Amino acid sequence: MAVIGIDHVNIRTSDVAATLGFFRDVLEMTVTPPPGRSSISDSGWVLDGNGHAAIHVGSTSLAFPGDDKQAAVASRGSGAVHHVALNCGDYAATRDRFARLGLSFTENHIRAAGLRQIFVHEPNGVLIELNFREA
Secondary structure, three states: OOOOOOOOEEEEEOOHHHHHHHHHHHOOOEEEOOOOOOOOOOEEEEEOOOOOEEEEEEEOOOOOOOOOOOOOOOOOOOOOOOOEEEEEOOHHHHHHHHHHHOOOEEEEEEHHHOEEEEEEEOOOOOEEEEEEEOO
């Protein structure tokens, strides 16, 4: 077996609308209903720029596969997962957009790696790391 990458991250929340809204309105990602569903009222998929479902968002009141092993509990923050990192483009526009929206965020520049980063919390307190590779 060879792991070739992360397929998706799942965020379980008691406020699906706010969480999906953050990814749609703040990060400008596409939000769609999961397959077999017609609305995003209790769950949704957040698509990356290639149309891949990178983040699954679901209500803590829904039953998900695997809940029999570890049930979802509504809470804030990332628990054992410290953050979720996303590869992004257009650092300056993103930074300016966050400032216009009045979001609290921090920035980091790792010159040796040619990497700029923006850190922001989504509405459930999950830390999102946005990585911008310099050319």
